Amino acid sequence: MRKTPWIATVLLLAVTAWAQAPNFDYPYLMRNASGFIVNGNAYDCPCFGDWDDDGSIDMMVGVFYDGNIHYYHNSAPAGSEPVFENFVLVYSDGSPISVSYG
Numbered sequence: 001m002r003k004t005p006w007i008a009t010v011l012l013l014a015v016t017a018w019a020q021a022p023n024f025d026y027p028y029l030m031r032n033a034s035g036f037i038v039n040g041n042a043y044d045c046p047c048f049g050d051w052d053d054d055g056s057i058d059m060m061v062g063v064f065y066d067g068n069i070h071y072y073h074n075s076a077p078a079g080s081e082p083v084f085e086n087f088v089l090v091y092s093d094g095s096p097i098s099v100s101y102g
C-alpha cells in the first residue's frame with residue numbers, strides 16, 4: 001500500500017481546515033450601513049471567511065451578551081458588496097456553541 005497519496009490527502013485537509021479557522025476580532029459595537037447597532041447594543045467579535053466555499057466572504061460573530069457564535073451567510077456574488085442574511089447559531093455536538101467571558 002502506498003502511503004504518499006494518503007499523507008498528501010491528510011496534509012491537504014489540515015491546511016484547508018487551518019485556512020478556514022475563524023480568527024475573531026477584538027470586541028466592538030458593530031453597526032450596519034444604516035448606522036444601527038447589530039445584535040442589540042452589545043459588544044461583538046466578528047471574523048470573516050468563506051466557510052461555505054461559494055467564493056463570497058461570510059461573517060461569524062462572537063456575541064458577548066449570550067456567548068453564542070452567530071453565522072451570517074453572504075448571499076451576494078463574490079467580489080460585490082456583501083449582503084448578509086439573518087444569522088444562524090453555530091452548533092457543536094447538537095448544542096449552540098456558548099463561550100463564557102470574564
Ligand SMILES: [Ca+2]
Binds near residue numbers: 049053056057058074
Ligand atoms: Ca461564502
